[in-house]
Amino acid sequence: MTDESSRRTPLFYHEDFAGYDFGANHPFRGDRFKRFISELETRFPSVFQSLDIRHPEPAPIELLEKAHTRAYIERVYLLEKRRGFLSVDTQILPGSIDAARLIVGGTVAAAKAAIEEGIALGFGGLHHAGPDYGEGFCIFNDIAVAAKVLLDEGLERVMLIDTDAHQGNGTMDIFYNDPRVLFVSIHQDPATIYPGRGFVGEIGSGDGAGFTVNIPMPMLAGGRLYHRAMEEIVFPLLDAFNPQIIIRYGGSDPLYTDTLTNLGLEMDQLTELTGSIATLARERRTPLADLFLSGYGPYVLEGWLAIIKGTLGVEMELREPEEKRYLADEKMKELEERLDETLERLKYVLEPYWKIF
Numbered sequence: 001m002t003d004e005s006s007r008r009t010p011l012f013y014h015e016d017f018a019g020y021d022f023g024a025n026h027p028f029r030g031d032r033f034k035r036f037i038s039e040l041e042t043r044f045p046s047v048f049q050s051l052d053i054r055h056p057e058p059a060p061i062e063l064l065e066k067a068h069t070r071a072y073i074e075r076v077y078l079l080e081k082r083r084g085f086l087s088v089d090t091q092i093l094p095g096s097i098d099a100a101r102l103i104v105g106g107t108v109a110a111a112k113a114a115i116e117e118g119i120a121l122g123f124g125g126l127h128h129a130g131p132d133y134g135e136g137f138c139i140f141n142d143i144a145v146a147a148k149v150l151l152d153e154g155l156e157r158v159m160l161i162d163t164d165a166h167q168g169n170g171t172m173d174i175f176y177n178d179p180r181v182l183f184v185s186i187h188q189d190p191a192t193i194y195p196g197r198g199f200v201g202e203i204g205s206g207d208g209a210g211f212t213v214n215i216p217m218p219m220l221a222g223g224r225l226y227h228r229a230m231e232e233i234v235f236p237l238l239d240a241f242n243p244q245i246i247i248r249y250g251g252s253d254p255l256y257t258d259t260l261t262n263l264g265l266e267m268d269q270l271t272e273l274t275g276s277i278a279t280l281a282r283e284r285r286t287p288l289a290d291l292f293l294s295g296y297g298p299y300v301l302e303g304w305l306a307i308i309k310g311t312l313g314v315e316m317e318l319r320e321p322e323e324k325r326y327l328a329d330e331k332m333k334e335l336e337e338r339l340d341e342t343l344e345r346l347k348y349v350l351e352p353y354w355k356i357f
Ligand SMILES: [Zn+2]
Pocket: 164, 165, 166, 253, 294, 295
């Protein structure tokens, strides 16, 4: 066996990720990481063995400052002392900060490993934390820190593909003026869900104009609509921007079974989504870091398995939800028309910045 074929894909994981936990009755609990690892190990041993599990170090404060103001970081530490709230849904419990820093460390390490080794997996995507705010279960923005680290190390073009069901407002704000980072978010129509941002017209400003791209999907949008959005917007942009790395992130909340969102992806369509990105990255020889962490309800881990199935391009027999998704033809047609409108408007606002549209 050559070195190439025996090389294992790095997966950055630490058992202390478990400290990233918002308490009983909160939809985000810290046991999901360990549960995922053990699902993978018991149900898909050969996939598990094809991964090289590496333990990250917590990100030092200086790294956090690449994406957040010092005042914000100090505020987070103060809040932890009194179990305070960053926002109505995001309480800082004792241990949260250490775990958050570990997740940031993992994402930075995954991004660097992707550059070195072509592909890396990790647990990340805390995209609702902005320069001086945190919310939506996100304390520090691991994705933004990792992108900043790569830029500081000399990279000039980083592409972020945010497939989480919620729009990545924090990441968007951090890079809104920065043309070195092409931020593309495909998410549930923000008129219908938190964070209420990420409309077509939000395209970046100053030098960064045209480098923020928001694709709001109609509620219940499934694989066919996602496929169109990727083919008509995301992949042509990828070609034109020619990134030196792609960081795709987002967990299982675009699944139709998710309890906090209203999108319509089926299990194999989530696989197709990450698979299409990974295939393109491989063909172009563009490094890919693939990160997941979100998802709510009974199919979170199955969704994560669906994600790595696509990213790694491996066979895995996944559990299908019992309740099937059904949409009447009329409804399908209506969704399709709404997407047509969105994509047309998006091409129109991006056209001054991208010849491809
Ligand atoms: Zn989400």
